Amino acid sequence: MNNYSVKIRILSLALVLLTVPFVAEAQLASLKVTVAGLNPAEGTVEVSLFNSEETYMQTPLVQQSLAVDGKEELTFEFAGLLEGDYAVVVVHDENDNGVLDTGFLGFGGESYAFSNNATSFLGRPSFESAHIVVGRDDVKTVIDLD
Numbered sequence: 040m041n042n043y044s045v046k047i048r049i050l051s052l053a054l055v056l057l058t059v060p061f062v063a064e065a066q067l068a069s070l071k072v073t074v075a076g077l078n079p080a081e082g083t084v085e086v087s088l089f090n091s092e093e094t095y096m097q098t099p100l101v102q103q104s105l106a107v108d109g110k111e112e113l114t115f116e117f118a119g120l121l122e123g124d125y126a127v128v129v130v131h132d133e134n135d136n137g138v139l140d141t142g143f144l145g146f147g148g149e150s151y152a153f154s155n156n157a158t159s160f161l162g163r164p165s166f167e168s169a170h171i172v173v174g175r176d177d178v179k180t181v182i183d184l185d
Contacts, residue, residue, distance in 0.1 A: 069118040069177045072154075074129050076185035077111050082133040082149075086115045089126045092166040096128065107131075126169040127154035129182050150184040 074084055083106055087099035094100070103115045117125075130139050131150040141148035154171050157164035171180055 066175050067119045067121065068173050068175055069116055070120055070125060070127075070171065070173055071177065071179045072115045072117070072127055072129075073112055073179070073181045074115070074131075074152075074184060075112040075181055076150075076183045077107050077113065077131060078185070079133055080107050080109045080111055082107050082131060082135045084113055085130045085132065087128045087130075088117050089128070089166070090123060095126055095166040095169075096163060099128075100125075120173050122174050123172075124166075124170040125154075125173055126166050127171065127180070127182060128169075129153070129184065131184055152182045152184050154180060154182060156183055 070088070072086055074086065077084065083104050085102060085104040087102045089095045089098075090100045101117060103117070105113050105115070107113065129152045132139065133149050139149055139151060153164050153169040155169055157169040159165075159168075171178060
């Protein structure tokens with residue numbers, strides 16, 4: 040092995056060792072959302088995850104849906120999340136028609152809820168009241184539709 044090869048190997052090793060702390064810094068976490076209070080226990084539940092106030096209720100980062108199939112609660116997992124603030128919106132499409140059916144003035148229709156079980160008198164809760172902080176560790180939350 041000549042001097043040039045040794046220098047290249049040492050330089051390569053040094054670069055690898057220097058990047059290890061940065062890779063560790065970018066540790067990804069998951070958010071587990073349990074949706075409780077599914078009554079009636081039929082239809083589909085759609086969970087939307089938002090990662091900023093600007094996209095909140097407009098453009099979800101990701102959406103997942105599951106059939107209720109007689110269950111009273113469902114758990115959704117969003118893996119590979121960077122540290123930050125997220126808000127979750129849950130819609131229980133009880134009749135599986137793909138639409139959030141609302142009653143008179145928005146009351147008495149299908150169920151929906153927000154992370155932190157945030158509520159608002161009129162309109163939707165703010166991103167600030169619904170946000171969940173995701174750090175380096177996995178996060179679990181329960182959203183109740185009752």
